[in-house]
Amino acid sequence: MxxxxxxxxxxxxxxxxxxxxxxxxxxxxxxxxxxxxxxxxxxxxxxxxxxTKDEMLLFTHERVVQKILDRVSTLGERATRQQLPIRDVVVEGLAEWLPVDPRRRSAHRVTLAFLGRTVDNPRLARSHAETGRLIRSMLATAVRNGKECGEVPQDTDHGLAALELHCLTEGLALQLGSEPDATASRAALDLLTARVQNAFPGRCRQYE
Amino acid sequence: MxxxxxxxxxxxxxxxxxxxxxxxxxxxxxxxxxxxxxxxxxxxxxxxxxxTKDEMLLFTHERVVQKILDRVSTLGERATRQQLPIRDVVVEGLAEWLPVDPRRRSAHRVTLAFLGRTVDNPRLARSHAETGRLIRSMLATAVRNGKECGEVPQDTDHGLAALELHCLTEGLALQLGSEPDATASRAALDLLTARVQNAFPGRCRQYE
DNA sequence: CCCATAACCATATGCTCATATGGTGAAAAC
DNA sequence: GTTTTCACCATATGAGCATATGGTTATGGG
CATH class of the missing domain: 1.10.10.60 (Homeodomain-like)
Structure with a gap:
């Protein structure tokens, strides 16, 4: 050889x-x-x-998404070790999808460009749908954990809460993508934090 | 001639x-x-x-967006005549952006396809940003009107409420775009309605 | 009646691009 | 030291496309 x-x-x-x-x-x-x-x-x-070019593009897309998911995982692990409130991890995890600095802006532009192609590319469409499901299921798990530890009220519908936070984040990402100034970033992060706080209003019993 | x-x-x-x-x-x-x-x-x-082809595409894009905005306007006018609660008009107006039936699905797919091109086309990017601003300003006006008539609490920040509803709607649209079944549509509309209800919890004094 | 001109057409032109083709060189295995 | 095979290259090929070109037709004004 x-x-x-x-x-x-x-x-x-x-x-x-x-x-x-x-x-x-x-x-x-x-x-x-x-x-x-x-x-x-x-x-x-x-x-x-x-x-083929297609393979090259698909690979790139997968990689960009995977890099974000990896960061979110890392975040989750660190949080478990340091016993941070779930609420904070959720905010930081969702913020990974917002184009608030060059690294995240790059990732956002790439995912956005491919998003536009989901219209005619079933494979991309499937991949996008699946990523969405994954994010929502992670969020739903976070909410369920929050119930157990006391951050989330017992009567919260975890599926609905997950859907809301996910959609809000995607909407914010789109908005920041076309209005990329510091004020808008601040506003977006504030709104995101407020809504997560809203879903996780309590205090974790286990850390008291 | x-x-x-x-x-x-x-x-x-x-x-x-x-x-x-x-x-x-x-x-x-x-x-x-x-x-x-x-x-x-x-x-x-x-x-x-x-x-040129570019002109053809731009014209198509403008037209699709304009058709949605026209519907929203019509909705607004009818609502004023019939003295409907602002909350209902807001829900219906935002729902125009959700791909919940063939007409709206078509509009959504077109706007999504063009959205992906905002990455390299500054003119499209500007147009998209402007449409966003317009929507948020309409929402902000609705919230202010709501305060006057009693549907919205006085301490609501109209800019923030507008941003939230807009982002939520865009996020829901994306989600429905890739998960186009009736259950998801129902869930999306329910969530949207709930959030608008949340922002407009009161009753309009003028209709009593 | 005539002609200027808008509407409309078929096809030519030339560019960009993905992919195919037919290589060279070098290193490991034997 | 020969052979095999992977890494890598320059260039050919041909498809697809936007746009240009050089028309024809028909109609309303003079």
């Missing part, structure tokens, strides 16, 4: 370039040639790691 | 075909040739009414 290369690493390298291209120029200015130039690969070499 | 034709009518005819194409196949399957075929025009004739 000849020279051996970490395929996954190369694919990630390409995907990162695609993410940057989408962030700065939008999805339909992404071409295989431009991507190759951005990573410093030849067109043929990009083809070597991604047989 | 030769045969005279209602230009605006032709442009609308083309735009309607574009809307249908986007709804069913997505924005990047729209070509001038396919559009022409859909209206029963020649390519050249479409060019006669829209010198």
């Amino acid at each position: 000849p020279k051996v290369v970490d395929h996954q690493a190369r694919r990630v390298q390409v995907a990162d370039a695609v993410q940057e291209l989408i962030t700065e120029q939008g999805l339909d200015r992404v071409t295989v040639a431009r991507t190759a130039a951005a990573v410093g690969f030849s067109v043929g070499n990009v083809q070597h790691y991604f047989p | 030769p045969k005279v034709v209602d230009h605006q009518a032709r442009r609308v005819q083309v735009a309607d075909a574009v809307q249908e194409l986007i709804t069913e196949q997505g924005l990047d399957r729209v070509t001038v040739a396919r559009t022409a075929a859909a209206v029963g025009f020649s390519v050249g004739n479409v060019q006669h009414y829209f010198p």
Whole structure:
């Protein structure tokens, strides 16, 4: 066997370039040639790691979403260790979806660009729906945990609360995406915090 | 002068075909040739009414948004005549943005497809931001009116309430767009109604 | 009756792009 | 040291498309 290369690493390298291209120029200015130039690969070499452009784009999309989900998980673990109120974790987790700094703005622009393609791409549509379900189920779990520990009133409908927080966050993200100033970011975070506080008004018994 | 034709009518005819194409196949399957075929025009004739494809698309977008806004206006006028509670008008107005029936689903798919292009098209981005501002300002006015007539508590922040209702609606629209079943529609409308009820809990004094 | 002109058409042109093709080089296995 | 095979490359190929071009038709004004 000849020279051996970490395929996954190369694919990630390409995907990162695609993410940057989408962030700065939008999805339909992404071409295989431009991507190759951005990573410093030849067109043929990009083809070597991604047989089709579609695969390249899908991979990039999955990766961007996964990076956000990973951060949310990390957040959750840290919170468990430090015994933070669930409410705070939920706020921070949802804030990962808001375009409030360059990193999150990039992720938002990419997901938004792909969101527009769900109209004609069933695979993207499915992926998007599934991510949504995942987020809502995580939120619902948070609410149920909140009930157990005393942060959430017993009569709260966890499905409904999850739906509301998720929708509010997505709406805020869209709004910030087109109105990207510091005041708007502040307002969005305030509103988000207020609504989460509303759903988690109590105090966790276990930490007293 | 030769045969005279209602230009605006032709442009609308083309735009309607574009809307249908986007709804069913997505924005990047729209070509001038396919559009022409859909209206029963020649390519050249479409060019006669829209010198460039971009103009054709922008016009279609504007038209779809305008149709929704017109419906909302009509709703407002009818409500004033019939002295309906503001809360009900707000719910119905916001529901115009939810993909809960074929007409609204079509509008939603079109706006979503264009939304994805705001990433690289500043003109679309501006248009989208402006529409958002308009919606929020209408909502803020509704809240202020609600205060005057007694439906809304005096200490409500109308800007914040408007932002919340707008974001919630956009989030719900996205969610329904990817989960288009009757149960989800019901849940979305229920949640929307509940949140509006929350902002407009009182009774209008003037109708007593 | 005539001609200017809007409406409309078929097809040409030229660009961009994804993907195909036919390579080279180098290193590991034997 | 030869062979195999992976990594990588330059360029060819051909499809799809927006737009340009050079028409024809028909109608209302003179």
